[in-house]
Amino acid sequence: MWLYLIMALLTIIPFWMFLPKFNLPSWFAIFTITPFTVIPLLWVMAYRDKVTIPGIDK
Template identity: 45%
Template sequence: MMGSYGMGGGGFLMMLVIGALIVVPFWRLLPRFGIPNWVAILAIFPLVALILLWIMAFKDQIDERRA
């Protein structure tokens, strides 16, 4: 019964794909808002992703030097 958590054979692969689809855009956008890249890894948690979106939405200036 080890490994049978109800996700099937491709569940882990699907989780990796969804995680990549969330992390990669944050990884590209966060430096433009003055936030380090590594914070994008935390965006796999929905609450953290929502907080990051709010920070990016209400940030007054975008760092133009890196854009």
């Protein structure tokens, strides 16, 4: 249990800092607790110039 919490924090903190650089809200970092949301979020960050997100991109 403690190991999972430590790993979750070590994942959330870098995402919290990097997401605003990709014009995404930093609170999206909370979703990185599960691996099923980390992979799509990394994909969006990798292809950010080609992907538009309704409601965020104007």
